[in-house]
Amino acid sequence: MSVQLNHTIVHARDAQESADFLGELLGLEVGAQWGPFIPVVLAGGVTLDYASIPEDKIVMQHYAFLISEAEFDAAYEKITSRSIRHWADPHQQQPDEINHNDGGRGVYFLDPAGHAMELITVPYGGFPA
DSSP, X not given: OOXXXXXXXXXXXXXXXXXXXXHHHHTOEEOOOBTTEEEEEOGGGXXXXXXXXXXXXXXOOEEEEEOOHHHHHHHHHHHHHTTOOEESSTTSOSBTOOBXXXXXXXXXXXXXXXXXXXXXXXXTTOOOO
C-alpha cells in the first residue's frame, strides 16, 4: 500500500506553546514556522502542523502516539515531575495512573489547547504475530 499520512493540522490557542509542549515531552523536532504552521516531526516524516486559532473555535481532538518502552519511561517521568494531570483511561476516571492494555502501558493527558493525548507502548489488539 502506498498511501501514507503526510500531515494534519492541530488547532491551538498558541501554536508555538503546543508544539513545544509535545516536542519537548516526546523528544521530537519542532520545525521552523512555515506560514501559519509550526510543524512537529513524527516518524516517517509525518508532521503535526500546529496553527493558532481563537480558543472558542478549538474542538478537542484525540491523538494517540505509539512509542517505545524507553520513550514511555522518559515521557512519563516528565508528566509526573511537571505535575501534568493524567489518567489511565480516556474518560478521566483513573487519575495519576497508567493502564496495561494488551501487554503494554498507556496514559492519557491534555495538551495546552485541551486536546486529548495518549501514549501507548503496544497498539490496541497487540502487535501482529
